[in-house]
Amino acid sequence: MVNQGQPLDRVFQALADPTRRSMVERLVRGPAPVRELAQPFAMSLPAVMQHLQVLEACGLVRTEKVGRVRTCHIEPAGLRMAEDWLGDQRTGWERRLDRLGDHLTDHSEPEEGRPA
Amino acid sequence: MVNQGQPLDRVFQALADPTRRSMVERLVRGPAPVRELAQPFAMSLPAVMQHLQVLEACGLVRTEKVGRVRTCHIEPAGLRMAEDWLGDQRTGWERRLDRLGDHLTDHSEPEEGRPA
DNA sequence: GCAATAGTTAGGTACGTGGTTAACCAAGGG
């Protein structure tokens, strides 16, 4: 429960970059070739390619080359993995708040770390 | 709509590290002093402090020092910000899938990028 | 086949990140 580390590492790392997030935002509205993906960013093609590789390596994006054009699709499973982790933390937190409320109404116990 | 960059950058960056994610996972179950937070990780106190600072800088964690003890609480708003972004992308994607389905049943249009 | 287009590879640089050790300061406790 404490260690499913690596894939999540890569996904969050990928999402930590504004360029890559923008790419994801764009790809969510439909697939696009590398060139179109690169257009809004004031940076060289190789730089864009690198970002793309990061996104692909962590499973957020899938690409396939048809003629000389590589088309990029988003892979929603990757996003969901991250969203799930976040959701788990939030629900864990909320559950804790509930339990804390119970204890307070029961014994007026002061707030502290793990009860065990 | 394409650039609310910086805070999200920092949050995802913070979550990209397994140590920091573990810390969040622990803090979700209740506040803890630095020492206890550091205990499960085979690394020096300063390293832990650094991670803590990252978490604090991006608003995921709030800390306060009482005697000589600094207690760390989680700050759920930070998690929610990230979760929201992820959710936006997912819904954007799902909406697109719906629209695509409509078009297909209507005009048998081939799938492509932005319709504008 | 020649030129333009789309992408790729190679190599290099500047900066950021994650860790270390050592020395230090500030409570508490005997």
Place this chain on the structure above:
DNA sequence: CCCTTGGTTAACCACGTACCTAACTATTGC
């Protein structure tokens, strides 16, 4: 008052990341 505990600061190092330019390959269109 002295020692221990808890945290902090400083200085440093190894490695990774995010770009760049230049050169190259592979299609497509004329």
